[in-house]
Amino acid sequence: MNSTILHKYAIPWLLLGCSILLNVVLLATRHAASPTAKATATAVAPAPAAVVAEKPAADIAASEWKTIRTPLKSSPAQSFAAASPDDGDPVSQAYARLFMFDVDLRHDLSTGDQMDVAYRMDEEGKPEIGTARLAVKKKGKTFKAYRWTAPGDKFASYWSDEGTELPLQLKTGPLHEYQQITSLLKDRPTHKGMDFKTPTGTEVHVPFAAVVTRTNWNWGANGNCVEVQYPDGVLAKFLHLSDNKVKVGDKVAADQVIALSGNTGHSTAPHLHYQLNRGEEVLDPIDYHGTIRRKLDDAALAQFKPVQAKLDALLADRTAGL
Numbered sequence: 301m302n303s304t305i306l307h308k309y310a311i312p313w314l315l316l317g318c319s320i321l322l323n324v325v326l327l328a329t330r331h332a333a334s335p336t337a338k339a340t341a342t343a344v345a346p347a348p349a350a351v352v353a354e355k356p357a358a359d360i361a362a363s364e365w366k367t368i369r370t371p372l373k374s375s376p377a378q379s380f381a382a383a384s385p386d387d388g389d390p391v392s393q394a395y396a397r398l399f400m401f402d403v404d405l406r407h408d409l410s411t412g413d414q415m416d417v418a419y420r421m422d423e424e425g426k427p428e429i430g431t432a433r434l435a436v437k438k439k440g441k442t443f444k445a446y447r448w449t450a451p452g453d454k455f456a457s458y459w460s461d462e463g464t465e466l467p468l469q470l471k472t473g474p475l476h477e478y479q480q481i482t483s484l485l486k487d488r489p490t491h492k493g494m495d496f497k498t499p500t501g502t503e504v505h506v507p508f509a510a511v512v513t514r515t516n517w518n519w520g521a522n523g524n525c526v527e528v529q530y531p532d533g534v535l536a537k538f539l540h541l542s543d544n545k546v547k548v549g550d551k552v553a554a555d556q557v558i559a560l561s562g563n564t565g566h567s568t569a570p571h572l573h574y575q576l577n578r579g580e581e582v583l584d585p586i587d588y589h590g591t592i593r594r595k596l597d598d599a600a601l602a603q604f605k606p607v608q609a610k611l612d613a614l615l616a617d618r619t620a621g622l
């Protein structure tokens with residue numbers, strides 16, 4: 301190598317080197333500047349020990365599943381709609397709910413983040429996600445979700461590949477069992493509570509000792525509803541009920557059943573709307589109650605792993621040919 305060649309090639313390489321260095325510095329700075337995970341208290345609670353048969357793994361037949369795999373373009377909704385004009389919208393909504401506790405979909409994502417999902421249609425024609433992945437460059441992590449009914453649970457939930465439940469639970473919530481938290485307070489400024497998808501007739505428990513202050517006001521919007529006052533003065537509202545078990549002035553004990561959930565008033569599907577007010581201020585139940593995040597114990601994890609492998613195969617099959 302003579303000095304002319306060295307000179308000819310050295311400058312472009314030097315420039316490239318500087319460019320890479322600059323990018324690394326920029327990326328590191330952006331990463332450091334990204335908001336840290338919300339300081340939500342997460343305690344690890346073991347999954348219940350009772351053994352209930354999970355859907356047999358054979359139920360995960362490859363034929364009925366569809367997949368959408370897309371890099372993020374302008375927004376998750378737009379990307380899913382472009383990848384699947386038929387199913388993109390509903391799949392996008394279901395997908396967003398899986399990761400909403402870990403990822404702020406408005407601020408944590410960047411163009412090119414990879415989104416993968418395997419889903420099938422349930423009896424109501426809504427997408428039921430079997431497994432999903434979200435690679436978030438800003439967090440340097442790929443989040444994975446697997447649908448599974450843990451031993452002792454009534455409903456399926458979503459678990460990470462490490463056996464941690466993705467949805468947080470309120471430490472003392474109004475429902476012992478429900479299908480899914482479908483809406484958080486922070487989702488929409490016009491929506492003032494937290495929504496729990498649960499079948500009509502689910503027992504609603506008052507989280508703390510309280511006094512019943514109102515029932516069935518503004519029936520057209522709220523449907524059957526109950527309002528109670530907690531000892532600290534906070535008012536808790538339970539809306540869209542099918543049946544009320546209390547009347548104004550009743551003193552109710554913590555965990556007492558005060559109503560049954562329903563689909564009354566302005567409600568398009570069976571769910572419980574749970575809302576907290578301190579004066580004019582609307583409180584976030586996540587902050588007010590605190591949360592727990594369950595983790596499977598070894599015995600439950602052993603049952604989960606074969607299901608996880610089958611669900612992984614739904615996405616692996618589609619990549620094989622690419």
Ligand SMILES: [Zn+2]
Pocket residue numbers: 483491493494495572573574
């Ligand atoms: Zn609601």
